[in-house]
Amino acid sequence: MMFINRIVKGLRRQWMIIVAVxxxxxxxxxxxxxxxxxxxxxxxxxxxxxxxGMRVGFSFLRGTNKFAAGGSTDMYFNIVVFMxxxxxxxxxxxxxxxxxxxxxxLKAPLYYPRIKPLDILxxxxxxxxxxxxxxxxxxxxxxxxxxxxxxxxxxxxAISVYLLTVMMAxxxxxxxxxxxxxxxxxxxxxxxxxxxxIIFTSGIFFATFEVPAHLRPFITWNPILxxxxxxRYSINNEYPIPDISLSYLILCSILMLGFSLILYRTNESxxxxxxxx
Amino acid sequence: xxxxxxxxxxNSAMPFPAIDGNVDSISDSNSYSILSPIWTERLAxxxxxxxxxxxxxxxxxxxxxxxxxDRYTSVSEFVIQQAAPLNTSSASxxxxxxxxxxxxxxxxxxxxxxxxxxxxxxxxxxxxxPISLENKYQKSIPDLFAxxxxxxxxxVQLAFYRELLQVSxxxxxxxxxxxxxxxxxxxAFDFNKSLLLQSRRFVNEVxxxxxxxxxxxxxxxxxxxxxxxxxxxxELEVFxxxxxxxxxxxxxxxxxxxxxxxxxxxxxLKVEEASLRRQYRDPNAPEVSFIADQVRELEKQxxxxxxxxxxxxxRDLNSLxxxxxxxxxxxxxxxxxxxxxxxxxxxxxxxxxxxxxFLVMLSQPQLPASPDxxxxxxxxxxxIGIIVVAWGVGGFIAAAMKKA
Numbered sequence: 001m002m003f004i005n006r007i008v009k010g011l012r013r014q015w016m017i018i019v020a021v022x023x024x025x026x027x028x029x030x031x032x033x034x035x036x037x038x039x040x041x042x043x044x045x046x047x048x049x050x051x052x053g054m055r056v057g058f059s060f061l062r063g064t065n066k067f068a069a070g071g072s073t074d075m076y077f078n079i080v081v082f083m084x085x086x087x088x089x090x091x092x093x094x095x096x097x098x099x100x101x102x103x104x105x106l107k108a109p110l111y112y113p114r115i116k117p118l119d120i121l122x123x124x125x126x127x128x129x130x131x132x133x134x135x136x137x138x139x140x141x142x143x144x145x146x147x148x149x150x151x152x153x154x155x156x157x158a159i160s161v162y163l164l165t166v167m168m169a170x171x172x173x174x175x176x177x178x179x180x181x182x183x184x185x186x187x188x189x190x191x192x193x194x195x196x197x198i199i200f201t202s203g204i205f206f207a208t209f210e211v212p213a214h215l216r217p218f219i220t221w222n223p224i225l226x227x228x229x230x231x232r233y234s235i236n237n238e239y240p241i242p243d244i245s246l247s248y249l250i251l252c253s254i255l256m257l258g259f260s261l262i263l264y265r266t267n268e269s270x271x272x273x274x275x276x277x
Numbered sequence: 278x279x280x281x282x283x284x285x286x287x288n289s290a291m292p293f294p295a296i297d298g299n300v301d302s303i304s305d306s307n308s309y310s311i312l313s314p315i316w317t318e319r320l321a322x323x324x325x326x327x328x329x330x331x332x333x334x335x336x337x338x339x340x341x342x343x344x345x346x347d348r349y350t351s352v353s354e355f356v357i358q359q360a361a362p363l364n365t366s367s368a369s370x371x372x373x374x375x376x377x378x379x380x381x382x383x384x385x386x387x388x389x390x391x392x393x394x395x396x397x398x399x400x401x402x403x404x405x406x407p408i409s410l411e412n413k414y415q416k417s418i419p420d421l422f423a424x425x426x427x428x429x430x431x432x433v434q435l436a437f438y439r440e441l442l443q444v445s446x447x448x449x450x451x452x453x454x455x456x457x458x459x460x461x462x463x464x465a466f467d468f469n470k471s472l473l474l475q476s477r478r479f480v481n482e483v484x485x486x487x488x489x490x491x492x493x494x495x496x497x498x499x500x501x502x503x504x505x506x507x508x509x510x511x512e513l514e515v516f517x518x519x520x521x522x523x524x525x526x527x528x529x530x531x532x533x534x535x536x537x538x539x540x541x542x543x544x545x546l547k548v549e550e551a552s553l554r555r556q557y558r559d560p561n562a563p564e565v566s567f568i569a570d571q572v573r574e575l576e577k578q579x580x581x582x583x584x585x586x587x588x589x590x591x592r593d594l595n596s597l598x599x600x601x602x603x604x605x606x607x608x609x610x611x612x613x614x615x616x617x618x619x620x621x622x623x624x625x626x627x628x629x630x631x632x633x634x635f636l637v638m639l640s641q642p643q644l645p646a647s648p649d650x651x652x653x654x655x656x657x658x659x660x661i662g663i664i665v666v667a668w669g670v671g672g673f674i675a676a677a678m679k680k681a
Binding site: 023026030036037038041075129130131133134137154155156157158159160163209237238240242 | 443445446447448449654655656657658659661662663665666669670672673674676677
């Protein structure tokens with residue numbers, strides 16, 4: 001019982017440290033921006049609106065009318081909700097993974113011996129998660145307000161997917177940092193992959209069921225696509241998700257996080273090297 | 278409040294509890310005054326967010342995993358298949374090229390079915406009396422959330438009915454998945470079977486009602502064509518009664534040949550007259566005059582016959598022939614119309630009795646063997662989600678607003 005009590009107390013203390021660092025980082029960012037704390041919300045919002053514009057624009061070019069901008073996905077989602085679900089998961093992964101990959105720029109909290117680099121990384125991820133969750137909820141709220149149709153079929157699945165994505169992103173970022181020790185180019189190449197290839201194969205713009213069956217294996221390797229599609233499925237259980245599996249997402253998240261934590265134990269100092277290009 | 282102010286005075290006057298009728302009130306007031314700060318302290322603990330969160334999660338877990346009634350799910354899957362035309366060589370469900378339109382047709386039918394099965398019409402068919410739904414899915418202690426209250430109104434009943442079923446058309450395969458929920462295995466299973474029956478009925482009713490409408494229209498057309506034919510025949514008969522049973526055309530042909538015969542006779546006589554005029558020097562010789570008279574009479578007769586056949590006062594065979602051919606054309610057209618209408622009516626009758634679309638069962642509903650645990654985890658994780666989102670989003674917004 002004492003042992004469990006100690007573990008709970010330790011976890012609670014660690015959690016408080018992460019929250020404190022997150023608050024510190026948010027305050028620091030707010031002080032340096034004209035938008036204050038809203039900066040972390042406005043940035044992704046701009047990007048998301050740009051993506052929605054792209055998708056709707058492509059639909060116009062393709063010849064469909066404005067009432068069917070989402071193509072066949074309109075059967076299940078409003079185009080804004082469809083894009084938002086994809087964006088919030090894919091960008092959560094991108095932001096968290098890139099923060100891990102780029103190394104820690106925020107080193108001031110390390111003055112306190114109890115604060116470890118991983119705590120700072122988790123705190124930064126927490127801020128991203130909160131910002132994107134706020135954005136998702138705001139967009140969902142606005143769309144539901146205008147369409148007057150609230151739908152969230154599997155809230156448990158939605159929150160699980162969200163947390164699994166964060167776990168996977170942290171694990172992925174840390175693993176790549178430590179693998180990058182072997183060759184610096186690995187980190188640079190993977191950063192570019194995250195910025196471009198992964199974003200465009202993670203289902204922000206399309207649904208898996210729209211992709212022909214023989215082409216699906218070329219995109220379903222991407223666990224973020226599984227996260228995005230499962231997140232959409234959690235909102236509407238009628239949304240078809242062929243070749244998408246929660247087990248695959250869980251496996252990728254746990255493996256990546258586990259692998260990264262093992263590497264972290266032995267190469268903690270590598271996180272302090274800034275790999276910004 | 279007045280009592281509370283008076284009681285301490287009694288306390289101060291009498292420190293020990295007296296054995297009389299006021300004992301209880303005195304002891305109660307003592308305990309209140311003693312326990313009040315303790316309870317205030319205890320209740321103050323509840324104000325802490327951590328405790329509130331833990332209480333929320335504990336009550337959620339208690340409901341989800343202990344109090345919550347078991348829910349059983351029964352699932353079936355089918356495709357709405359259109360009957361292939363009788364002369365089609367491949368009527369297989371797996372026919373390659375023909376499969377794509379079938380998928381689309383089934384998908385569209387599935388979407389109609391999705392709306393239909395969740396409609397109040399189906400609910401009223403399955404549960405004609407409101408009390409039957411309430412009795413079947415009534416609330417039971419200790420779970421006071423699952424189920425429906427007695428005496429609930431129609432919109433509440435419909436909303437509850439819709440919670441019991443989920444119809445999902447699949448765009449890739451065109452199949453339709455029907456999931457039903459019940460508080461015991463039989464409920465879920467029977468409800469699923471009833472919905473399948475309703476689906477069959479819907480698919481057949483829609484198609485057969487279309488064919489029946491077409492059949493009715495075709496029958497009306499047959500009646501109309503019969504009337505037209507009768508009318509055309511009557512007009513022809515009246516015409517023939519008026520102008521005799523002989524055909525005007527043959528009459529006209531006979532008149533023409535009669536005039537032709539007269540004209541040929543006229544030519545012969547003219548030739549004979551010319552030869553006689555050469556034989557006799559006197560043109561008024563009786564032989565010549567006799568033939569000349571015949572020629573004149575014949576010319577007059579021919580003229581008269583011509584006039585008679587075309588004039589209005591005479592037989593006017595031309596207009597009669599036109600009139601008769603028009604009447605005959607009417608009869609012919611009406612006959613053809615009647616034939617076409619009868620053919621269409623016959624086809625329509627056969628189509629309306631034939632089942633045009635039918636449900637191909639891919640997976641029959643099964644009697645659930647164990648309760649569905651999915652909802653318990655979904656609900657509990659949803660509670661955690663509420664906490665996470667409230668803390669994450671609420672905290673973010675509050676902090677941002679404070680900074681702003």
